[in-house]
Amino acid sequence: MRRDVFQAIADPVRRDIIELVSNDxxxxxxxxxxxxxxxPAISKHIRILNECGIIEISQKGRERYCQIQPKNLIPAFLWIEQYKSLWEDKIDSFENYLMKLQTKNKENE
Incomplete structure (x- = not known):
């Protein structure tokens, strides 16, 4: 099965693993x-992250080390980034609405 970055970040446990190994x-x-x-469940999540190219596994002696491959998260970042202006517009619109309500309430006092 071919996996991609979106499958990697779809699961909250995998997102937590990504966060963990992004620091060390x-x-x-x-x-x-x-x-x-x-x-075994963690191993399965790590295997999926490895198949997606998000984590690289290296063997040193008996230990297997997980290292983040941040460049492979770029497609997800770019996909999310395209919606940034939409979110900002909605937040700005909501903020303006709240300011109008506050002004209206002050006028009615």
Missing amino acids: TLTVNEVAEKFEISR
Whole structure:
């Protein structure tokens, strides 16, 4: 099965794993210790992240290390970025509405 970055970020556990390894290279065991789900479940999430190219796994002795590959998150960033102006417009419109309400309430006092 071909996987992509959107499959990687679709699951909240995988997003949490991405956040963890974005700060530091961790072993699979260190990642698993941060969650209250089974080690096989974490391994499956890590495998999917690896297949999507978000995490690279390297073997050093007996340990397998997870390292973030941030450039592979760019497609998701670019997709989200295209909606930034839409969100900003909606937030600005809501802020203007609230300011009008406040002004109206002050006038009625």
